[in-house]
Structures are given as structure tokens and as C-alpha cells.
Amino acid sequence: MFLEDIGIIPSRKKDRVPADRPASIVNLTRRGFVTGTGLFVVAVTLAGCSNTEPTIDASTMKIPKAGPSPLTEVEGGDATPSLWIAIEKDGTVKITCHRSEMGQQVWTSMAQIIADELEADWENVEIVQAEGHERYGDQNTDGSRSVRYNFHRLRLAGAAMRQMLVAAAALYWKMDPSRCSAEMGKVSNSENGDTLSYGNLAELAAKLQVPAESEIVLKKPEDWRFINKEIPSVTVPKITRGEGTYGIDVNVPDMVYAVIARPPQVFGRTGAVTDAKALAVPGVMRTVKLPDAKPPALFQPLGGVAVVGVDTWAAIQGRNALEVEWMDGPNAGYDSDNFRKAMEAKAKQPGTVRRSRGNVGTALATADKTVTAEYYTPHLSQSPMEPPAATARWTGDQLECWACVQDPQATRQTLSDLLDVDKENITVHATWLGGAFGRKSKPDFVVEAALVAREVGKPVKVTWTREDEIRHGFYHSTSAQRLEAGLDSEGKCTAYRHRSVFPPIGSTFNAATDAPSDGEMGMGATDVPFAIPNLQVESGTAKGHLRIGWLRSVANIYHAFAVQSFAAELANAAGRDQKDYLLELIGEPRLVDPNAEQASYGNYGGSAEDYPVDTARLANVGRRAAEMAEWGRELPDGHGLGIAVHRSFLTYVATVIEVKVAADGALTIPGIWLAADAGTVINPRHTKAQMEGGTIFGLSNALYGEISARDGAVVQDNFPSWRVMRMNEAPKIFEVEIIASNSPPAGVGEPPTPPAAPALANAIFNATGKRFRTLPLMGANRDTLDIPAISAR
Known part of the structure; x- marks a missing residue:
């Protein structure tokens, strides 16, 4: 974005x-x-x-x-x-x-x-x-x-x-x-x-x-x-046929290879370096100390020491033998568990009003019944299958780079700014990307290659290992949210208040920034489409202690999880079917304008005329996904259906998930049914693939995704501790329907991700009677849900 x-x-x-x-x-x-x-x-x-x-x-x-x-x-x-x-x-x-x-x-x-x-x-x-x-x-x-x-x-x-x-x-x-x-x-x-x-x-x-x-x-x-x-x-x-060129595939004459030992903390510093053992490794040529990073993070490298070798394996072995004294930086005390408690406390306090309708305080005080729930999501890693890789070559004052970047033009500008080189003397070639999900829009790894190449006087390929990618990335923000609602005697929602607290992406570009932007709040919070007479959305402040960056669907992930889970909780409190109650919350067909209610809503850069927030389209995909899943059918014991709808990047998506939960908490997903209205679609085949992939991405994060920090350093280091969804865990049934539409084209890469987590959590509740408000549901070290005994639906 x-x-x-x-x-x-x-x-x-x-x-x-x-x-x-x-x-x-x-x-x-x-x-x-x-x-x-x-x-x-x-x-x-x-x-x-x-x-x-x-x-x-x-x-x-x-x-x-x-x-x-x-x-x-x-x-x-x-x-x-x-x-x-x-x-x-x-x-x-x-x-x-x-x-x-x-x-x-x-x-x-x-x-x-x-x-x-x-x-x-x-x-x-x-x-x-x-x-x-x-x-x-x-x-x-x-x-x-x-x-x-x-x-x-x-x-x-x-x-x-x-x-x-x-x-x-x-x-x-x-x-x-x-x-x-x-x-x-x-x-x-x-x-x-x-x-x-x-x-x-x-x-x-x-x-x-x-x-x-x-x-x-x-x-x-x-x-x-x-x-x-x-x-x-x-x-x-x-x-x-093996004909495509990815970042890792680039090969230029006289090239050498490098990997980098980076400080464990963001803005940690490199102290004494002893490289004798590293230089003794066969194939290792030399080491290069990189400049320490200073706030704000921007897209600058993290610093550290590069080990240069005749091939990547030699460089990796040399890095393993390298002895470096790391010095603490300003984030040394960051502990994600303690930070969670601070965010949750902040979410219980009045925040900055970002959208307001009616009088929420009075409506909550006079409601026949109130419902309150708190939700938490951890940091996440993009983890594309191809970790970052870049090759750089200097010819005099001319710099040429090849890299798997999402924005080669911004990469060129970043290189110019950080290396003090005229932009006209820099060429950036974008290779194919083996996945990206937002990580490769930050070209810090390209700057690393250019710095090392300038120092050694040869073309250099810098390769990130999986451990590098997980420990030293730009992470999806952690979040704490508190939602309150008031119901009347018939169970109708008359008041709704949503408080959202998370370190904003802006903290990466200005270390003092601790309040979320309008764009982040407009991803599932201030653009909530519910027809509730008294509604208020608030934000709290939180400082960033890791590099916070974009991840597929950005703030929609945690906002949709909270809002759509809470909608199902309200349905349960009202004694109603979750799908029917969700459609009632969405209300009659109309166009919603958050800006008319004190919000500053950017609508993903689309005009309100071409891309209005249209509740008819949102409700339509919800009804269609429910029809596809045969909502209301008799389910076997231990099975449950969950539904979630969400509009993001101007596309409307509804997801219904069926789960099976065994008595010991073992979880399987027999089926997923998804309906999407993305306006005019260029290629239905590829759009369906995006819907499938985006959903699996969302489920993987919901089940296992968690990046945690101790003493300012990321704990996870590879797939054993950062688990992703496996092929055998994918649903046997996955049906996608693209709704025919005459509207202008909208986004398709990110919209399927947000509804996945709440649909899953709602399905688990339907199957077990247990509500999960904290992600991940299982985590890297568990194979079952924490459910002592299955209760009746």
C-alpha cells in the first residue's frame, strides 16, 4: 500500500x-x-x-x-x-x-x-x-x-x-x-x-x-x-522448465558470495569482532563490518558483519565461526509478553475517537445486556518461500543491482539516499519473487549487497537464510483490542465500541510515532459497515520495538479477527444463528461513508464514487458463501461451521469454514467455501488461486503464527519454531465462487486473508462451545487445541 x-x-x-x-x-x-x-x-x-x-x-x-x-x-x-x-x-x-x-x-x-x-x-x-x-x-x-x-x-x-x-x-x-x-x-x-x-x-x-x-x-x-x-x-x-530467474538465481562474472551476522536487537550495535576462525574456514575470503543502524529504521540495513566467500556455503560456515560482541541498543528490554499486558491495559482506557455515531456511552449504560470481549494477536513474519537475496556490482561510480524486490524504483531511491550516489548512476533489475507478502517492499537487503560489493571490489550476492529472514525482518504488528456492545431486550445490538491498540507501521519511519494512522484504522476498524445506531471506534498508542512493516492484508488481519469474532459472540449472546445475526448487523442495502462520522477514511486510494462501501455487496457474498456451504445442515458430532465477511482493498469476501474437533482437541478442516466480489476480474482462474492461497495464508497465521521477543531479540528462528500450515492440513473441499460484477476491478491478493481467522474461530466455537480470542490457536509447539472436553454445540 x-x-x-x-x-x-x-x-x-x-x-x-x-x-x-x-x-x-x-x-x-x-x-x-x-x-x-x-x-x-x-x-x-x-x-x-x-x-x-x-x-x-x-x-x-x-x-x-x-x-x-x-x-x-x-x-x-x-x-x-x-x-x-x-x-x-x-x-x-x-x-x-x-x-x-x-x-x-x-x-x-x-x-x-x-x-x-x-x-x-x-x-x-x-x-x-x-x-x-x-x-x-x-x-x-x-x-x-x-x-x-x-x-x-x-x-x-x-x-x-x-x-x-x-x-x-x-x-x-x-x-x-x-x-x-x-x-x-x-x-x-x-x-x-x-x-x-x-x-x-x-x-x-x-x-x-x-x-x-x-x-x-x-x-x-x-x-x-x-x-x-x-x-x-x-x-x-x-x-x-526452470527458465525463470529469482533473486537467488542471479549469476554475474567474477561474483563472490556473502552472508551477514546481524545484531539480535533492532538498533543493537557491533562491538569487538574476532574473525580469525572465520577466515580459517576454506573458501572464506574476508569479513566486512557494516555501519550500525540508527533510528528511525526506514529501509536501512541492521548493521553487523558480512562474511565473504567463494560460495554461499563457505560464507555460512565462516559466519558460524565468527566471534562478535553485540552491544545493546534502545530495544534491549523489549519483551513481547510484557508488552501484551501493557497494550491490553491501554485498550481498557478511553482512546482517541476515530469514528463516532450517536452516543455510545449512554447506549451502553442503558442497554438490557452488555457484551465485552478482548482479542490479542502477536507479531507475524511474512516468510516467503524465497528469503531475500540481492546481487550488486560496482563499475566505477556506477551501481547495478539484481534483486527480488517489490518496488525496484523505491529500491533505487533507497540506494541513492543511503549510499550517497546519484540515482542516475544506479540500475535496479527486478527478478521474479518467490513470494513476498510485503517483506520485499523493504530493500534493506539490497543495500547490504551494495555496501559489501563496494568494499570488496567485486560483484557480491548477499543471501539471507531462513533464520535471517525470521529473526531480522519487518514484522506484522502485534495488537490488543477491546470491544463492547449493548443489546436490547430482543437481542438487537444498539451500541458498539471498538478500541484498537498496536504499534503502527509509522514507527519504522519515525521512531517517535506511536499512534496508528488513518490508513491502518481504515482497515477493518473505522470502516466497519454495521448498522448500529450508536457506534464508536477508538485507538490507543503503542511504541514499536521491532521493525514494523506490511504483511499481506496489513491491519485488516487483526481488526477482522476481532470484529467478526465479536459479531459471532453477539449472536450467541442474543441466542441467534451467527450467519443471520451477522447479516442483521450489516443491515439493509446502503452505501456507508465513514467520513460522515468523523473518520478520515482513505478507501485504499479508490474514489467513493467508483468504490463505495456497499453493504449490499458485502451481505451478498455472505449469503452466497453460506449457500455454498449448505448453512444450517445437520453436522456430525465435533463438527462446526463458522462464517466471517470482510471488505478490504475494495473487494468483498465471505468465508465459511467447517472444522472437526476431536475429543483430545485435534483439529481438522474438512471444507472451506468462499465467495468474493472483486468487481471486474481479469483472470478468474488466477483470482480463485489467490483466494485459495490468501485463505491458507490466513489460516496458517491463525493456527501457528507467532513472533515473540525476549531482551529485544526475536525468539523464533526457523520453521520448527515458526510453524506454517502443512499440505496435509489443507481442507479436502475448497470451493471458491467469484461473483459476477460490473464494478471496476478491485484487489484480489490480500482480501481473502482477513476473514480466515475469525471464520475458523467461529467454527471452533460452534463445534466445541469454547471461544478463542487469542491467536495463534495452537502455536508452533502444539498439535491440538486447548479444549479439555468437547461441549455440545
């Missing part, structure tokens, strides 16, 4: 061009499109011609002058290399993807959008990964917004190219463009059926003026060839 969305840096919303805002399309020398304000660039080169069809000499063609036709004469000259879409003389369409590919299939989805409007032959489409540079606009692959921020722009670019190719063919055939049409990489005419390939038309089309946006005709949804179709991934075949 955007840093400014969570209040870390000043807003630059004027620089963002939502999908609904008009885009200007202009020439860039040979041919190009600049959309929006110019920060997001789509450049198209149409060059070359084919020898397999009649040769078209563009220089002899008569180009229409400005007038009734949108096509105007453009001066010739040398072509500028393409930045976005290039049609080559053999008809190949090369699309430059400015976002990072990390398994979310952004290469495929962006190509689908362009190729559809362009009427390209899918077999002739190739993807090129962009390097980090301002010419590509926003390259931050985060916040589930790659498609929704670019959908309209990419359609315009593809459609404009198609119209220019059609116009070029009409010029060649000397006929009206209305008698020509494009299909699958060719233009044909209705007069004699002749066809010309895009490759053959490219040079002539490059000389035509780009049509104005008002003259660009986009295809109707019913005519889409690739959009909203289950097009196979363009990356999976490469992965299975």
Missing part, C-alpha cells in the same frame, strides 16, 4: 490518476502513450515490416492532414526505444511489465488487458520486466492495486494502437477505415477480404497521430477475448 495512505509521508494524491479519470495520450518520438499525469508512462514503438506480405513503404504513403480525421502528420526520425508496448516486424508484441511478478500473475493479467484491446494474437505476446525507473510511474507492487490502478489506462493504450493499425491498413488499401477491422494480430477489409499483419503495418502506423481519448473506442465486455477469461499463466510454464 502507499506510504502516504498510512500517514507516513505527505500525501501525493494529486499524482495518482484513478482509473475513471481521463488520460491524455500523446506521442513520444517514434510513437508513445503517456497516460495520467505523466508519472505512469505507457510508450509504444511500432517498428519494422515483414517480407512475407506486400512491403509497405511508409515514406511513400500519403498521411492525412489535421482536420476531420483524428490522424495528423508526425515528423519522422530515429525511434526512441519502446518503454511499454512494441510491435516488431515479425508481429511479436512485447509488453513491458512495470510491476514485479511474485506469483500473483501480474505478467499475465496486464498482458491480457493490453492484448485484448489491441486484438493481438496471444501466441505472439512476450513480457519484458521493467527495471526500476521513473519513466514507468508507480512500480510499487503492493496494496493489491496493480490491475485496479492500470486497467483503464492499459485498455486505452491497446485500443489506440489497434485503431492506428486499422488506420494504417486503410491508408495502404486507400479505403475508409470503417471498412477495416482488426482481429488476432491482423487487419482485414470487408471489400476484398485482404489481410495485413500487425508486423507489416507497424512502420506505417508509427507515423500516424495517436487518436484523442474521446476518439478511442474500447471494446464492449461481451466482445472481450482475453479479459475475464481463464488464460493460462505466462510464467508457470517457465517456472516448471
